[in-house]
Amino acid sequence: MATRAALPLLDATAHAARWIADYCAREHAGDVLCAQAHDPAWTAMFEELVAVAGDDLAHARERVQRHAEDIGTGFRVAGDSEERPWPVSPVPLLIGAPEWAGIAAGVRQRADLLETILADLYGEARLVARGLIPAALVAGSPYFLRPMAGLLPPGGFHLRFLAVDLGRGPTGEWRVLGDQLRAPAGAGYALENRLAVSRAMGGLQSRLNVERHAPFFAAFRDGLAAACRRVEPRIGLLTPGRYDPSYAEQAHLARYLGLLLVEGADLAVREDRLYVRTIGGLKRVDALWRRTDPRMLDPLAFDTHSRIGVPGLVDAMAAHEVVVANAPGVGVLESRAFGAFLPQLATRLLGEDLKLPNIATWWCGGPKEAAHVLDELDSLLIAPAFGSPPLGLPDGRPTLGAELTSEQRGALAADMARRPQDYVGQEIVRLSTMPAVDVQEGGGRALVARPFTLRVFAARDPDGGWRVLPGGFARIGEQADARASVMGEGNWSADVIVHGPSPVAPVSLLPPSDSIHVRRNPGTLPSRVADNFFWLGRYLERGEALLAAIRVMLGNSIEADAGAALAPATVGRLVGLVTGAGAGPHPASLKRADLVQLARTAMEAEDPQWSSVRAINALARGIGQGSRDRLSADMVRLLDAPVPSRGGLLDRAGSLQRRYAALSGLSAEHMGRTAAWRFHDLGRRVERAIAIARQVRAFGMAQASADDLSTLLELANSQISYRQRYLTGIARVPVVDLVALDPNNPRSLAFQIAAVCEHLRALPVLGDDGMDEPQQAQAAKLVAAISTATAGALDEEALDTVERRLFRLSELVAWRYFLHGADPLRATGLTLA
């Protein structure tokens, strides 16, 4: 830690200069830093890095990474996929404003060109008819969607958000490696990287005049809104769901952009209009930013096997009732083969050359090109022309021609003779490098040169023009090998900072305050989310109740010697409560060892046969993952935390119970009183009411012993209330009254049911006739039954009725507010002979 102590004495300027000098001394021809080693921007950036980390680069790397993890926590999915696909490097890529202007102009030009081509392909198809491109170039792409032909996208554009992957050559020229059009990923990571770097190096912003990200996203959102017919449109981000690898990014972007995060099942098309199913009925949706595979978008138009699509969505587009960004079918231009035609198309359609040259490509569908590729095999990359892997390449993957064995060359030539259209030859691109922190030769962390690619994002603004995100997302290769084809997806990411000579005005995504109506009950609650929150509440409460029963059972058996033991009949009833909940098998005896065994199963069994606390936890966690855009980071952390594994069984139970208490506290004190909270609390109340009814039936009936009654008070968390109220000792009628009927005891059945009734009154109803909906009527019946009951007369039958009514109530709530998961049956009408 000597270096840390010496930090104030460290001369940042000298230190940064030494890092740069050392780095560039190790031969780095074609490195971005070495080419601009005297640019004060790099020096300033490294000085900031010294200020963070001293001379310990490993420390800098950890710092930045920790910030990134912190920012992303609310969106990460626990478990295997917890890691970001591309951890962030502490050294950002710096690009000066003049150089950036060239890149941005090139990306805008390219976006315009792509839009022009798409408008033709899905419109008049003159490019093909005139022979500028062969029909096979279009039809060969699995992402060409013929059902979109003739459909002018509402709002007028096929493309609204795209990404272009660029490579920088050793001499500093940028060129396009590929286009991301279908569902470009990574903008969310660019946002996170920027946040992480600026949190770690606070001084960077003002020293470098860093161009900000927020105006770009604001322009994109406003552009979508401007394309809609309604003035205050409802815009959704359509996600494939929480099992999608980039779900976390989607949830982040939805929250950042203020979009409604929806899945296909949330949406419905009626009379060619798109709606989201909410607790208040169907609500119009005006635009979708889709992150689903376009072929899955509408099972009626594309793939009837799609289970995540919205039947009729394309009809709604055709009726100009919904804007979809990007329009389905844009992926046709992603194929490598198209790259061979873009330079000529730019000349023909725009009257100018591509400002950012394309990677040189030969499509073998043309006889001359095929001959050229076979002649130059050794100096080219041979790759699939379209999406599907051809038969003539090893594993169907892009391969360097020079690395093919003579046998493989034979196979390639043979298949190219049959299906030349499946292949392209591409120049082998050499990438320039940038500094990254990694293990250097001989050990220790140092700045090492690694190849990188740059993903640049562009979006349409309200005027339909293209805005380019200043910066973006750099991916850094793991190996020093600088050939683009070898680098693949890359292993690390880095923030990309565009810096300029003049200060940048602070902007945030917040619109001017007078342009927004004040709303106290935010947004629209999709039925799926309401369902999730209701069940999150039920599961958390169920876990808590089971844990309480386990603790009482365990506590009283383990402490037997201390004299706290319960009568065997009472222990038997506790066992019945635990096994009745399906949490474990009935024990062989009521001996301590058997009870401990039952407790262990009920708490921690992974066998799906038992609804153990662990299993209930997993259900709650799964629901939490699907609702991250609406849960606080603290709640997510508690839900994601693994089941405790340290200490004895009782310690583990205690620590879990404290976690449940914390979750309950967070939801009571931190969640806004929105409809989502109401559903969460409704779930809790219904579940707790069911638990109390069962407890009273087990421990509060006519023959109840003193042990039974004190156990009931303990399970119902009401010992203190009881002792304060009744000094005389324990008796059935006052105990049952306190636990079941007393409306002032917050742990009583009556209190839960009153709360349920209040929630159902506050939630939206469909009719305006003032009549109760069925779930409200059911709640009212329960309230009436409980308020007229007396403790002395409360028998098993009455409690059974209450429990049945609670189950019925839960069903009615689901029927009224949630999606009804009827399975789609596919109709297929062919028998074959």
Add this chain to the structure above:
Amino acid sequence: MIYDIRHITRFDYGSAVRFARCNLRLKPIFWSGQRLEEYRLSISPSGRTAPARAEAGLANVVRLVIEEPVRHLVIESASRMVVDRLVPVPSPADPSLAQIAAAARASRDPSPAGPAAYLFPSPLIPLDRAIADWCAPDLDPDRPCLEAAIALARRIQREFEFDGSATFVDTPPHEAFAKRRGVCQDFAQIMITGLRAAGLPAAYASGYIRTLPPPGQPRLVGADATHAWVLLWCGEVLGWIGVDPTNGIWMASDHIVMAIGRDYAEIAPIDGIVLGAGAQKMDVSVDVAPLAGALA
């Protein structure tokens, strides 16, 4: 030849379905050598129908929307069709396979009737090396196209066994190929796989075929079903030529084309989404009757 065709599809649902949206591709398309004289689509209980938007393949599509709960659904499609198609005669002067492959690659016709889309593998008919190798001996690049097409169709008919219980509607081509048995769809898919592997534009045709009654017996009403076969694009002059690998014959006046696509998914007579619980049972009957008097 004039045919009266009745194609009846009946769905029985285990419990009432609340919502159905289907694509019906039952009305035979306009195609060379055949003319639709009369057509009637009846649906019971009646739902809303509307012409649907552009489709991936060549089909007359009608969208059916049902919003009332139904337990049964009967869709009846009745056509009167005049078919007059010559049996193709192979000639050494026909374009070679290499020539039609090159012409298809260079085609400027982006429409679903053009050859370009049919050069490539499609979701249900992927490239497959084993099938490609098996078909290759018939598909020498220098061979005249008609001769090659019928030779391959006949070899499939000879070497594969017709077996209605060997495969299902979603059995992939490589499975049927490995078993060397199946039904019309399997044989059509295998032949298309082989043709496309050789770089040739091959399409999947669905429709009807007249079942020729054995001598002295009456024609079996309702025993027929929808049929599938192969179209090969043979250059600008010859255009699309049909071959039926199930029967080892050319498509001629016994075949009625209903729809054409890259594979079954694009031209399924009925597909779509039905929301409901429980099982669904489907019965199909097809009756292709030559008009009395027209037989002679």
